[in-house]
Amino acid sequence: MISRLFSLARLGTLIAKESIQMRRDKLTFGMMLGVPLMQLVLFGFAINTDPKELPAALVAPTQDRYTRAMVTALELTDYYRFIAPDASAAEAERMIARGDVAFVVTVPSDFGRRVARGDHPTILIEADASDPSVASGAISTLSEVAADALLRETGQEAEAAQRAATQLRVAVHRRYNPEGITQYNIVPGLLGVILQLTMVMMTSMALTRETERGTMENLLSMPATPLEIMLGKIVPYLIVGAVQVAVVLLAARAMFSIPFVGSLSLLLFGVFVFVLALVILGYLISTVSRTQMQAMQLTFFFFLPSLLLSGFMFPFRGMPLWAQYLGEVFPLTHFLRLVRGVMLKGADLADVAAPLAALGIFAALLTLVTLARFRRTLD
């Protein structure tokens, strides 16, 4: 009875057929391996959430020594690069409007006098906050840098030292990524994003292709069970996924020297569960769409919010609570916790049990829905 419902031989036949078709479709096959690598290189090098050396303009009518001290201090933070060190207010305005500079630093003409008088000197930094992430790092370092620079310049070295000693200092340790290198965060995340895009998209077309080409009628008229058909479709993609994982991990190591402090086998296990959930999701999309175009649209409908809400693009804990709840429904969210935990923090099984369990539940639920949704008939 069992053998009537499930046969390894039949599954083998289905897998063999799917693999041959995959191999013959040279373009798609190339894409499956080429696209991940391309995305990794592109995004890995391009995305930087803590940008440094941003272009800035300086408006300083009187270039006295206080002004120069300020400018040097700002440049030393690495955030500012003054490409227009002696701009007029109007020029600076035009430059920031055009986007040529990200900051305009204005040191008023009475700045030196006020410092000398011990008055409250003011400098104005205008940041192009149309992209908030550009501005944040640069601005956050600002007031302290400026204050210290001035104290030193007015010869109050001792006072500066004392201020440092008596005032409350908040120590910040950037753990797991002391230099705050964006790539350490992005590249493991990219593994998830790349897998998600290719796996869901490829499998989402698996069944619709059969429907569109009319081969579904023939397939359904032969004795293959829904489970066999499903496994026959997803196993080849699991193998492709494994190759992708190897490619991305090796490239991450070679190109970005991402530290890997955790257990490799734990990571691979997590990746396996994640990919499993993805291919089943893709297959589910495949059972509900009638054309490959629909499948593609559904994939993107799912892909974009998961990219934005998973914590890949923006810090997960920074989102409003409702968005965090929404984010929990995406496998990517859990995978990101897992992969960052294992790769960067050296998390062990107990640490990542929650995301792992979540991914497992995804896979199981999706399987059930899919098998229930599968149309054994052409109705």
Place this chain on the structure above:
Amino acid sequence: MSAEPAISVKGLTKRFGDKTVVNDVSLTVQRGEIAGFLGPNGSGKTTTIRLMCGLLTPDAGEGIVLGHDIRKEARRIKLKVGYMTQRFSFYEDLTIEENLRFVAGLYRLKRARKVVEETLQDLGLHSRRKQLAGSLSGGWKQRLALAACIMHKPDLLLLDEPTAGVDPKARREFWDEIHALAAKGLTVLVSTHYMDEAERCHRINYIAYGTLVARGTVEEVVAEAGLTTLLLTGTSAQTSKAGARLKGAQGVEQVAHFGADLHVVGRDGAALRASAERVAADTGCTLTASETSLEDVFIRLMSESADNMQ
């Protein structure tokens, strides 16, 4: 066991949206019989066949195919039925051999390799077995599909227009093969638009706009239609003039040219004869009685059901 018909469906009905595509169709096919399934385009032949092999669920009616309920035991039916789809539905991006291997694997055939090998030999495709199925000509695709669906030695063959686009010689070979298989006890239900093929069937079933309107042997169907057919012969100028005058004349329902001959058909024999005699005399044609052909009957049935639909 063998007294039980291979196909026995009752009151089969299928709707797509609010359109009834198959309407209360009851049909019996005995074991070892070659049953023809005929009807105009869009009349529901393909849909009925899909209902019988469990690919579609009927909205009403029931059926037993090879002893199994079409609603509940579709899986068992699939194991014993060979279904050849109207549109080529094997994988165009697999080779001929890979397609056959795939089928053999799904049916878990014993000695699959050998069966595939033999099928390739029989088809005469052995030398081209590495060719992609998509690159075969239309007729060869049909032959491949047929070979693939008899590989697992089914008890019942459901063939949906298996010879569309196949050349006459291959068509004859195909029918010889069908008769040979039927002689061994295989049951065949075959849909077709060709009259000569209908005449090769043991019995025919005619469906129009979802309703089964005629069934029986060819002779029975022809006799039941109660048509009178007359033949006018003469020069082509004479018969074409006669044809123009006979169209729409009293008692004349069909006028068809066959070369220089003119075929006139009608149910009311007396009225038909009166009109034909008058026109024959006027145009100098010779009038003789003729046998009603199956085609005459089908055209009659088609226009009849079209009238009923209105």
